[in-house]
Amino acid sequence: MILSSHFPVLIVVAPLFAAYLMPLCWRWKRGLTKPIAVTALTLSFLMALNMAFQVLRSGPISYHAGNWQPPWGIEIYVDYLSVYMALVVTGVGLLILIYSTKYSDKMIEKGNIAIFFALILLLIAGLTGMVVTGDLFNLFVFLEIASLASYALVPIAGSKGTKGRFEASFRYLYMGAIASTFTLIAIGFAYMATGTLNMADLALRLVEAREAYPTLVLMSLGFFVVGFSLKSALFPLHLWLPDAYAHAPAPVSALSSGLTIKVMAYVIIRLFYSIFGIAFVSSTGLLSMIQIIAALAIIIGSLYAIAQKDVIRILAYSSVSQIGYVILGATLLSSDGFTGGLLHILHHSIMKGTMILAVGAVMYKTGKRNIQDFKGMGRRMPYTMGAFSIAALSMVGIPPLTGFVSKWFLLLGTLEAKSYAFTFVILASSLLNAVYYLRLINYIHFKDPDEGSVRVDEAPMTMLIPIVILGLGAIFVGMMANIPLTLISKAVSSLGL
Amino acid sequence: MIYQVISQYNYIAAVILFFIGLYTMISRKNLIKKIIGLNIMDTSVFLFFISMGSVEGGKAPIIVLGSENVIYVNPLPQALILTAIVVAVSVTAFALALTVKLYGDYGTLDADKIRELREEPG
Amino acid sequence: MTEDIIVKTTARLMTPFIQMFGLYIILHGHLTPGGGFQGGAVIGASMILLAVVYGLEEGEKRMSHDLSTVLESSTIVYVLIGFIGIAAGVNFLASGAAGIPLGRPGDLLSGGMILALNIVIGFKVASTGKTLFYTLAKEDEG
Numbered sequence: 001m002i003l004s005s006h007f008p009v010l011i012v013v014a015p016l017f018a019a020y021l022m023p024l025c026w027r028w029k030r031g032l033t034k035p036i037a038v039t040a041l042t043l044s045f046l047m048a049l050n051m052a053f054q055v056l057r058s059g060p061i062s063y064h065a066g067n068w069q070p071p072w073g074i075e076i077y078v079d080y081l082s083v084y085m086a087l088v089v090t091g092v093g094l095l096i097l098i099y100s101t102k103y104s105d106k107m108i109e110k111g112n113i114a115i116f117f118a119l120i121l122l123l124i125a126g127l128t129g130m131v132v133t134g135d136l137f138n139l140f141v142f143l144e145i146a147s148l149a150s151y152a153l154v155p156i157a158g159s160k161g162t163k164g165r166f167e168a169s170f171r172y173l174y175m176g177a178i179a180s181t182f183t184l185i186a187i188g189f190a191y192m193a194t195g196t197l198n199m200a201d202l203a204l205r206l207v208e209a210r211e212a213y214p215t216l217v218l219m220s221l222g223f224f225v226v227g228f229s230l231k232s233a234l235f236p237l238h239l240w241l242p243d244a245y246a247h248a249p250a251p252v253s254a255l256s257s258g259l260t261i262k263v264m265a266y267v268i269i270r271l272f273y274s275i276f277g278i279a280f281v282s283s284t285g286l287l288s289m290i291q292i293i294a295a296l297a298i299i300i301g302s303l304y305a306i307a308q309k310d311v312i313r314i315l316a317y318s319s320v321s322q323i324g325y326v327i328l329g330a331t332l333l334s335s336d337g338f339t340g341g342l343l344h345i346l347h348h349s350i351m352k353g354t355m356i357l358a359v360g361a362v363m364y365k366t367g368k369r370n371i372q373d374f375k376g377m378g379r380r381m382p383y384t385m386g387a388f389s390i391a392a393l394s395m396v397g398i399p400p401l402t403g404f405v406s407k408w409f410l411l412l413g414t415l416e417a418k419s420y421a422f423t424f425v426i427l428a429s430s431l432l433n434a435v436y437y438l439r440l441i442n443y444i445h446f447k448d449p450d451e452g453s454v455r456v457d458e459a460p461m462t463m464l465i466p467i468v469i470l471g472l473g474a475i476f477v478g479m480m481a482n483i484p485l486t487l488i489s490k491a492v493s494s495l496g497l
Numbered sequence: 498m499i500y501q502v503i504s505q506y507n508y509i510a511a512v513i514l515f516f517i518g519l520y521t522m523i524s525r526k527n528l529i530k531k532i533i534g535l536n537i538m539d540t541s542v543f544l545f546f547i548s549m550g551s552v553e554g555g556k557a558p559i560i561v562l563g564s565e566n567v568i569y570v571n572p573l574p575q576a577l578i579l580t581a582i583v584v585a586v587s588v589t590a591f592a593l594a595l596t597v598k599l600y601g602d603y604g605t606l607d608a609d610k611i612r613e614l615r616e617e618p619g
Numbered sequence: 620m621t622e623d624i625i626v627k628t629t630a631r632l633m634t635p636f637i638q639m640f641g642l643y644i645i646l647h648g649h650l651t652p653g654g655g656f657q658g659g660a661v662i663g664a665s666m667i668l669l670a671v672v673y674g675l676e677e678g679e680k681r682m683s684h685d686l687s688t689v690l691e692s693s694t695i696v697y698v699l700i701g702f703i704g705i706a707a708g709v710n711f712l713a714s715g716a717a718g719i720p721l722g723r724p725g726d727l728l729s730g731g732m733i734l735a736l737n738i739v740i741g742f743k744v745a746s747t748g749k750t751l752f753y754t755l756a757k758e759d760e761g
Contacts, residue, residue: 003705006705006710006711009710009711010711013698013701013711016694016698017695017698020691020692020694020695020698021692021695023688023691023692024688024689024692027685027688063710063711064710065710065711065712066704066710066711066712066713066714067704067709067710067713067714067715067716067717137577137580140580140581141580141584144584144587148584148587148588148591151591152591155595155598163602163615164615166595166598166599166602167599167611167612167615169595170528170592170595170596170599173588173591173592173595174522174531174535174592177535177588177592178519178522178535178538180584180588181535181538181539181542184542184546184581185515185542185545187577188542188545188546188549188574191549191573191574192549197573557651557652559649559650559651559652560724579654579656582656583656590751590755593755594754594755597755
């Protein structure tokens with residue numbers, strides 16, 4: 001018995017198992033709650049690392065749950081792209097979880113803490129499940145686990161949260177439920193056309209089904225795209241996102257911005273490349289439409305971000321813009337563009353994670369998060385704000401930080417695809433990013449704090465360490481981009497670009 | 498042509514239900530009605546799946562000794578819909594819990610009034 | 620709560636039968652239509668009936684919050700059952716391949732681990748249904 005051959009399923013089971021232990025622990029052994037949560041996710045991350053080496057060494061892993069052979073049983077299929085996403089999800093998720101162990105003491109209502117950790121673990125389990133599964137319906141189940149957990153995480157702060165938290169959560173749920181229904185209908189159409197739900201099998205049978213039932217296949221694709229555009233907050237379906245982020249506790253915003261919407265974008269990539277086939281998608285004309293939508297998302301998200309005063313809302317609209325980069329890169333039909341899009345997933349998870357967690361640390365200390373309240377913060381919380389500034393600069397795309405590398409690849413991609421309009425969009429958006437991020441940096445480092453503002457010092461260690469690790473990650477991934485690129489380039493070539 | 502359309506009345510019913518649900522969700526201001534609309538929409542998808550897998554004269558897909566030659570309905574859509582029902586129940590329960598909280602905070606179930614009340618300072 | 624002798628007596632008489640029926644659905648999930656979720660929902664409904672008729676406190680006495688917390692975490696058992704497969708050297712949640720006797724189709728003890736999994740799900744769903752109702756009802760009162 002080699003345990004490592006079971007990692008594809010255990011990576012999902014570990015956080016799931018720990019999530020159900022949380023309420024029990026809280027009731028009888030309160031001190032164990034947080035250590036168990038962190039241990040479970042650490043195990044998941046180590047398994048993801050191990051799987052990355054396994055996949056790099058001997059190719060994709062296929063795991064049959066319950067020893068049922070695919071296409072009848074549920075297959076868990078870990079290829080280069082899955083393992084890359086699994087690493088991002090578990091790695092960034094782990095850091096955010098460590099941060100929350102301290103954050104939750106002060107910012108979450110006491111009675112909700114066990115549920116808070118249970119939901120975070122469920123969210124990460126759901127996202128990991130979506131990434132590794134090879135079965136379309138299984139994907140839906142994990143999608144729902146992740147979505148329900150994230151709806152419930154928005155108002156989790158209880159009496160310590162903001163006033164509009166329930167309304168934000170309700171709107172998120174409302175949009176999310178429509179998206180889920182759309183996804184379910186799409187799965188129904190796909191099953192009707194092919195009679196299978198296994199992704200690999202589906203891809204094979206869709207080739208015939210395209211001829212036999214063209215309408216069904218098109219409907220399925222359309223419903224999928226609308227559903228997951230809603231879930232990944234692709235413009236113009238992003239309306240739920242800023243409110244949900246503004247009212248959620250900081251680690252939750254970091255999780256949804258850094259991981260949830262990225263995994264939803266991953267599903268779009270998976271659908272286009274592994275299931276429907278990118279040639280078919282582009283022949284329907286959908287691809288060029290999505291390119292334009294993504295370009296609009298990039299520009300309009302940035303414009304909205306400039307107009308905001310609340311720092312979390314700036315970051316939220318910036319997420320709307322960044323998801324556009326990922327989608328644009330994935331739909332450019334050029335290998336460089338795709339590489340850039342995938343690298344942007346990692347890049348944006350790290351950056352947005354750093355920035356939202358840093359803002360959370362400021363809120364932890366001062367309880368405020370207006371742009372005015374950040375005046376002079378750089379002198380009071382030098383490490384937190386240092387990490388924030390690195391992340392912000394990286395967002396703008398200053399070399400040698402990671403944002404530069406992913407934008408470079410995206411630019412090469414647009415040139416390769418001869419879509420010069422998009423080249424311009426990416427350059428213009430970098431300029432817009434600079435407008436609002438440099439304004440933030442200006443406030444933080446070069447302005448004197450207001451008279452009578454709260455005097456604060458550095459954030460507690462448990463919160464500071466994840467922020468600093470993520471901030472340094474920005475430099476590290478930028479300087480040594482070849483490490484993630486080994487995985488990404490394999491993923492790109494295995495998906496046929 | 499018309500016969501073909503009418504013979505697929507189950508799908509037509511599902512589509513009608515779907516749009517009733519979607520319309521209710523979008524047009525009603527009352528949060529409870531929105532949730533009911535969501536449930537109608539979910540139900541339409543259940544109907545779509547179940548009728549897709551059904552076979553005329555089909556039996557419940559459970560193998561008992563000596564019954565190998567019976568026609569079964571397709572069990573897969575049923576299994577999927579069971580899961581989808583669980584999901585719908587959870588979503589509804591959570592939405593109702595939120596509605597209770599919203600009513601406690603604002604004293605109304607009208608989505609527009611809640612927004613107005615929220616935007617008032619203090 | 621108003622005193623209503625007919626409703627109370629009917630509920631008291633019906634509850635054992637409803638719960639027995641729920642258990643039947645759970646235990647025969649692999650033989651007849653039904654299973655853990657359906658049976659669990661029936662049992663949960665019986666507890667909701669008790670709460671509606673006798674009031675929340677009385678219902679809470681029959682099944683405390685602690686107990687339902689434990690039962691809701693029964694999913695842990697599901698995962699542990701899944702580990703049997705790994706321990707036997709085959710895959711997660713494997714049943715027949717893990718050497719568990721499959722029995723004769725139609726017998727109560729057949730179908731490998733499906734019965735055990737159904738029981739776990741039944742408890743989970745019953746306690747979740749109960750908790751959902753009680754939590755919502757309490758929110759409304761408080």
